[in-house]
Structures are given as structure tokens and as C-alpha cells.
Amino acid sequence: MPVAxxxxxxxxxxxxxxxxxxxxxxxxxxxxxMRPETRERVQAAIAxxxxxxxxxxxxxxxxxxxxxxxxVPSMANPMYGFIAREVESCAQERFGLRLLIGSTxxxxxxxxxxxxxxxxxxxxxxxxxxSLAEERHLESAVERGMxxxxxxxxxxxxxxxxxxxxxxxxFEAGRxxxxxxxxxxxxxxxxxxxxxxxxxRRDKMAGFHAAATAAGLAGSAKVLDGGPLDEYxxxxxxxxxxxxxxxxxxxxxxxxxxxxxxxxxxxGLMAGLREGGVAVPRQVSVVGIDGLFLAxxxxxxxxxxxxxxxxxxxxxxxxxxxxxxxxxxxxxxxVRLVERASVAAPPQ
Amino acid sequence: MPVAxxxxxxxxxxxxxxxxxxxxxxxxxxxxxMRPETRERVQAAIAxxxxxxxxxxxxxxxxxxxxxxxxVPSMANPMYGFIAREVESCAQERFGLRLLIGSTxxxxxxxxxxxxxxxxxxxxxxxxxxSLAEERHLESAVERGMxxxxxxxxxxxxxxxxxxxxxxxxFEAGRxxxxxxxxxxxxxxxxxxxxxxxxxRRDKMAGFHAAATAAGLAGSAKVLDGGPLDEYxxxxxxxxxxxxxxxxxxxxxxxxxxxxxxxxxxxGLMAGLREGGVAVPRQVSVVGIDGLFLAxxxxxxxxxxxxxxxxxxxxxxxxxxxxxxxxxxxxxxxVRLVERASVAAPPQ
DNA sequence: ATGAAAGCGCTAACAT
DNA sequence: ATGTTAGCGCTTTCAT
Numbered sequence: 001m002p003v004a005x006x007x008x009x010x011x012x013x014x015x016x017x018x019x020x021x022x023x024x025x026x027x028x029x030x031x032x033x034m035r036p037e038t039r040e041r042v043q044a045a046i047a048x049x050x051x052x053x054x055x056x057x058x059x060x061x062x063x064x065x066x067x068x069x070x071x072v073p074s075m076a077n078p079m080y081g082f083i084a085r086e087v088e089s090c091a092q093e094r095f096g097l098r099l100l101i102g103s104t105x106x107x108x109x110x111x112x113x114x115x116x117x118x119x120x121x122x123x124x125x126x127x128x129x130x131s132l133a134e135e136r137h138l139e140s141a142v143e144r145g146m147x148x149x150x151x152x153x154x155x156x157x158x159x160x161x162x163x164x165x166x167x168x169x170x171f172e173a174g175r176x177x178x179x180x181x182x183x184x185x186x187x188x189x190x191x192x193x194x195x196x197x198x199x200x201r202r203d204k205m206a207g208f209h210a211a212a213t214a215a216g217l218a219g220s221a222k223v224l225d226g227g228p229l230d231e232y233x234x235x236x237x238x239x240x241x242x243x244x245x246x247x248x249x250x251x252x253x254x255x256x257x258x259x260x261x262x263x264x265x266x267x268g269l270m271a272g273l274r275e276g277g278v279a280v281p282r283q284v285s286v287v288g289i290d291g292l293f294l295a296x297x298x299x300x301x302x303x304x305x306x307x308x309x310x311x312x313x314x315x316x317x318x319x320x321x322x323x324x325x326x327x328x329x330x331x332x333x334x335v336r337l338v339e340r341a342s343v344a345a346p347p348q
Numbered sequence: 349m350p351v352a353x354x355x356x357x358x359x360x361x362x363x364x365x366x367x368x369x370x371x372x373x374x375x376x377x378x379x380x381x382m383r384p385e386t387r388e389r390v391q392a393a394i395a396x397x398x399x400x401x402x403x404x405x406x407x408x409x410x411x412x413x414x415x416x417x418x419x420v421p422s423m424a425n426p427m428y429g430f431i432a433r434e435v436e437s438c439a440q441e442r443f444g445l446r447l448l449i450g451s452t453x454x455x456x457x458x459x460x461x462x463x464x465x466x467x468x469x470x471x472x473x474x475x476x477x478x479s480l481a482e483e484r485h486l487e488s489a490v491e492r493g494m495x496x497x498x499x500x501x502x503x504x505x506x507x508x509x510x511x512x513x514x515x516x517x518x519f520e521a522g523r524x525x526x527x528x529x530x531x532x533x534x535x536x537x538x539x540x541x542x543x544x545x546x547x548x549r550r551d552k553m554a555g556f557h558a559a560a561t562a563a564g565l566a567g568s569a570k571v572l573d574g575g576p577l578d579e580y581x582x583x584x585x586x587x588x589x590x591x592x593x594x595x596x597x598x599x600x601x602x603x604x605x606x607x608x609x610x611x612x613x614x615x616g617l618m619a620g621l622r623e624g625g626v627a628v629p630r631q632v633s634v635v636g637i638d639g640l641f642l643a644x645x646x647x648x649x650x651x652x653x654x655x656x657x658x659x660x661x662x663x664x665x666x667x668x669x670x671x672x673x674x675x676x677x678x679x680x681x682x683v684r685l686v687e688r689a690s691v692a693a694p695p696q
Numbered sequence: 697a698t699g700a701a702a703g704c705g706c707t708a709a710c711a712t
Numbered sequence: 713a714t715g716t717t718a719g720c721g722c723t724t725t726c727a728t
Contacts, residue, residue, distance in 0.1 A: 081423045
């Protein structure tokens with residue numbers, strides 16, 4: 001089956017009574033190489049025929065595709081939707097790049113397949129939000145000619161990497177959230193997470209422990225590990241939170257101050273606690289991490305640590321769309337606590 | 349700059365000591381045209397060199413791109429994230445199609461630019477969630493060789509369309525939500541929406557009015573129109589809801605039963621009402637439309653009309669990826685009310 | 697059973 | 713100032 005009824009550079013050339021190269025020249029900003037009159041004729045022909053040069057053919061020739069790959073755990077997770085929005089608008093407005101998006105559901109095979117496909121599609125820049133322990137596949141993508149940026153991971157120390165890394169200061173985010181609880185008088189603290197360890201989770205937990213230790217609470221601070229995420233990946237994280245909230249509600253020895261892995265988890269936690277008859281923040285305080293706009297809508301409003309999503313998205317796009325190797329590691333430290341109503345003093 | 353260090357069909361041919369056409373033949377399931385021994389040599393070479401045929405070149409030749417365009421108002425809106433997830437997984441698993449996504453922020457120029465780009469990229473199938481009044485640009489995309497599916501719009505009656513339409517039964521959704529309020533004894537009803545009319549909003553409102561009329565409430569039922577959405581499009585819809593909730597809270601004559609345009613609006617409404625000191629559902633009842641998982645997390649849990657998102661997503665992908673013209677209109681009638689806790693009897 | 701050749705739509709030397 | 717040519721990586725007749 002032939003390509004659709006699209007006009008080609010030849011059609012334009014014929015219409016303007018010039019050669020294809022002349023058309024190509026005006027297309028590529030070399031209009032000064034010809035008589036103004038010719039240029040105008042060509043431009044008129046382009047307009048008349050509604051000609052848009054095929055990116056396919058351009059790519060085949062130049063090896064460059066104006067496409068950016070974005071790999072997220074799940075598009076149904078509002079957090080990634082938010083990041084995707086920022087990535088897209090920056091990529092589009094500043095660099096004229098379109099977005100080719102994929103969800104991995106945190107599955108290594110899906111992630112690998114995505115990279116294969118990107119390569120085959122001629123996509124040479126990709127941003128990955130991965131939770132895989134290994135980063136070898138990313139390095140190998142770079143070796144195959146890609147520019148890749150990894151979000152929410154640190155560069156492996158001592159191991160020079162061709163992969164760029166952008167991450168919020170997860171340690172500080174965890175610390176800030178925990179310190180806020182401590183400041184309100186909480187002595188029984190827990191960090192609530194899902195099964196499976198990622199680098200960013202580890203950092204948030206380290207921040208949690210650091211704050212607890214600083215308050216002399218090292219002994220009592222604990223980590224609560226929810227169930228694993230099912231095939232659907234990330235939107236179920238709230239379900240896990242809800243189940244844990246329910247479970248905590250039934251436990252008279254439960255912690256009074258909870259730091260959630262992220263806002264979705266926090267929202268789920270609050271729902272579970274409430275269902276279990278426990279009042280937030282009167283009986284239990286909860287703080288989230290992320291900065292989802294949804295946190296402002298919850299009841300009580302969720303106190304959380306806001307991450308500089310837009311800045312990070314822009315940094316990733318710039319690093320990947322610009323020339324030269326991306327910086328191996330950029331840590332965004334502008335994390336700040338947004339107080340709402342989910343934190344109060346613990347019950348006496 | 350040349351294409352990256354990628355192996356081509358020529359490399360494979362050389363490695364296997366055959367011609368490129370032979371390699372192409374094994375690639376395209378014509379392995380029976382040669383000696384098994386040859387085939388094996390080729391396959392070994394493919395594996396050894398990690399060869400993936402360039403989709404670019406294939407496309408240029410065949411005119412087919414295994415890419416699906418998806419145009420949404422905003423990826424930051426969880427509803428569209430959810431739809432995108434379903435579209436992606438169906439497109440990928442069943443048809444091997446990758447997703448090229450774009451946000452329009454309900455802007456006609458951005459929408460047009462997206463279509464231009466898709467065309468230039470050789471993308472021949474696109475799913476659009478548009479709120480533009482006109483559908484001419486879609487028809488013209490079809491004329492230019494695209495298969496296009498439109499979500500949440502009806503086909504214009506009497507006007508044969510090459511564009512396929514998939515939509516939930518918005519009328520029934522609005523009716524169901526309203527009837528639920530009526531069944532709980534509400535007599536002062538309002539449909540709460542944002543500025544700007546779309547086809548689906550009109551249908552939901554019609555359902556609202558039909559239910560109100562059936563209950564003898566035609567006179568008192570009213571439509572409340574919030575502010576316009578700013579550049580960011582859709583995530584601010586919750587903000588509009590919040591502002592309206594606040595406003596309603598201050599109005600002693602306010603309706604007691606609210607049908608929100610969608611779940612995000614409903615969530616915002618509840619937050620605004622609460623901030624204004626009005627209790628949901630004791631003083632005001634709220635019902636949403638969509639079926640966001642977030643509705644289960646709110647406090648009180650949001651009663652809403654669930655739309656068959658997955659089914660619709662699959663239908664769109666199948667219509668567009670299959671052969672032949674897409675059906676001009678498919679209305680999905682499996683809308684159902686999910687009861688939670690945001691509806692109760694009105695205050696006496 | 698296999699290969700040579702043409703061509704998809706474009707770009708960029710290199711002529712003229 | 714403009715045209716000719718070669719070629720990007722692949723598919724597909726058509727020869728051999």
C-alpha cells in the first residue's frame with residue numbers, strides 16, 4: 001500500500017518549475033542561494049500544495065528524529081502524568097520535539113522492548129523513569145548512540161556513566177517530612193512504603209532515619225512495608241496504602257506519625273485509616289512526598305513535601321536536547337514542605 | 349551527522365554472506381524461499397549483530413508507521429492519563445503500535461500543529477479527545493490519508509463522516525447521577541460545569557435536565573457555570589470546582605444536590621464546600637462522573653457514575669488499527685452508578 | 697534458491 | 713543561481 005495522498009518535494013519542484021534541491025534549499029534556510037523571485041515561486045508552491053516535508057525521509061537522510069522517548073512506570077499514576085506534561089511542553093516549545101511515550105509497569109522486559117523500539121524508530125533521546133536495579137541497559141543504549149536521562153536515580157559513585165541523572169533530593173525530602181512530624185511532638189514514627197527497593201526509596205528512608213536519629217528516636221522509628229504492586233503498576237499504590245491504613249487502624253501500638261513514600265500512598269493511607277475509624281490528624285498524622293495537586297483536595301488537606309517537578313523536567317529535556325553529553329548527576333535541592341491539615345500533635 | 353552505530357541490513361548480509369534481499373526475506377516471513385541452512389546463517393547473523401531493522405526505512409518504503417497518535421487536552425488530568433494507559437496497552441499488545449502523545453490544552457492551533465506533525469511523521473492513525481466545536485480539521489486529516497477516531501463526541505447527524513466516534517452515554521450518565529440525588533429526596537438540584545460548552549457536556553446536562561423534569565423539578569434545576577480554564581487546561585478544573593464550592597458554601601439558598609461535570613470537578617467542589625464550612629453529604633450531596641480511582645480515596649468517598657473507559661479505549665484502538673473504515677459512531681451504554689458516601693438525604 | 701536493481705522522499709556535495 | 717547525483721536502509725519485483 002503506497003503512502004497516502006501526500007505531496008512530495010517533487011510535486012513542489014514541478015509546480016514551481018525548479019529542481020528538488022532548490023526546494024530543499026528553501027526548506028532548509030538556504031533561500032539566499034537563489035533569486036528572490038525563485039524563492040517566492042517555491043514558497044508559493046509549498047503553500048499551494050500544503051506541502052510538509054516527510055520527517056521520515058528527512059530522518060533517513062539526516063539520522064535525526066525530532067522525537068523524544070519518555071518511559072514511565074505507568075501513565076495512570078498522576079505523578080507521571082504531571083511529569084509527562086512538563087516534559088512534553090518543554091520539549092515541544094523549546095526544541096520542537098514530539099513525545100513518544102511508554103509504560104513499563106516496572107517490568108524489565110517491557111523496558112528493554114521500549115528501548116529496542118526507540119532505536120528502531122530512530123529516536124536518539126530518551127528520558128527514563130525506571131525502578132530497575134540495573135542500569136546496564138541504559139549504558140548500552142548510550143553505546144548504541146542514544147542520549148539518555150534517568151530520573152529519580154543517582155549516578156553510581158565511582159562508575160563513570162554516559163547516562164545523565166536528574167533527581168530531587170530524596171534524602172532531604174524524607175528528612176523534612178520526618179522532622180515536621182518530630183516538631184509536632186511525634187515520638188512513634190514510621191516510614192510507609194511498598195514492597196521493593198529503589199534508589200529513591202532508599203534515599204527517602206535514609207532521610208527518615210536521619211531525622212529520627214537526630215531526635216533520639218532511632219530505636220522506635222520503623223519502616224512499614226506494604227504489599228507488592230500488581231501488574232497495573234502504579235495507580236494501585238493507593239490501594240496498598242489503603243490496606244496498610246486499615247491494618248494500622250487495628251493496631252493499638254501503631255505509630256502516630258507516618259511518612260508516606262509518596263502522595264498517592266499518603267492518600268491511600270488516610271482513606272484506610274479513616275475506614276478503620278482512626279482520625280487524621282487527631283490520632284495519626286500523615287505526610288506525603290511529591291507535590292501532587294490532589295493533595296490540596298483531600299480531607300484533611302495533605303501536608304507534603306513538594307518536589308520541583310517542572311525544574312527537573314526542564315533540566316532533563318535541556319540536557320538531552322542540547323549538544324554534548326548530559327551532566328552525570330544533577331540533584332535538585334529545592335524541596336519544601338507544604339503544610340496543610342494532615343499533621344497535628346499526637347494524642348497524649 | 350550520520351546515524352549512530354546501528355547495524356544495517358547490509359551488515360547482516362555481509363556477515364551471513366548473502367544479499368540484502370535474502371535478509372529482507374527472512375525478516376518478512378519468507379524464510380521458506382531459501383535453503384534452511386541459509387536461513388539459519390542469516391538468523392545467526394541477525395542475532396550476532398543484534399540487528400533491528402530501521403522502522404524509518406521500512407516506513408519510507410511501505411508507507412506504514414507502527415505508531416498511534418493520541419491527542420488529549422492535558423496529560424496532567426488523571427482521567428486522560430487513565431485513558432492513555434488503556435489505549436497504550438491495547439495498541440501495544442494487540443497491534444504492536446507505539447504511542448505518540450500530545451496535549452492541546454484545548455487550543456485549536458496546538459491541535460492543528462499536532463496533526464501536521466503526525467502527518468509528517470508518517471503516522472496514519474490518531475485518536476483525538478478534542479473539545480473544539482469544529483470537526484472539519486479531522487475530516488481533512490482523513491482526506492489526507494489518516495484514520496481518525498474521536499472520543500467523547502457524537503457524529504454530526506445527517507452529515508456522513510469519515511471520522512469514527514466513540515463516546516460514553518453521557519446523557520445517561522447525567523441522568524443517572526441526577527436520579528440518584530432525586531431518589532435521596534433532593535429537590536434543589538444543580539449541574540456544575542466550567543465555562544465553555546462541548547458536546548459531551550451538553551449531553552450530560554441534557555441527562556440532568558431530563559431527570560429533573562421527570563421528577564417535576566424542571567423549574568428549580570439549574571446549571572452553575574464556573575470560570576474558564578487557564579492555559580494549563582485540565583488539572584485546574586479542580587480549582588474551578590473548589591472556587592465554586594466556596595461560593596456555594598456562602599449561599600444560603602444553594603442547591604442541596606450537585607452533579608459535577610466530572611470527578612475532578614466533584615473533588616474540587618467537595619474541598620471548597622468543606623473550606624466554606626459546609627458538610628458533605630450532611631448539608632450538600634455531590635456526585636461525580638468519570639470513574640477515577642481517586643474518587644475512592646476522597647473523604648467522604650465520592651459517589652460517581654463510572655464510565656467504561658477500558659472498553660472504549662479498546663474499541664478506538666481496534667477501529668483504528670483494523671482494516672476498513674471505522675464505524676461512524678459507537679455509544680457505550682454501560683455507565684453505572686458507584687455509591688460511596690457523598691450523597692445523603694438533604695437537610696430537612 | 698538467491699541476487700541485482702529500482703525506488704520510497706529527502707539532503708547535500710558537487711557540478712554547471 | 714540552479715540542477716545533477718548519490719545515497720540514507722529497507723522492500724520488492726524481476727532475473728538468474
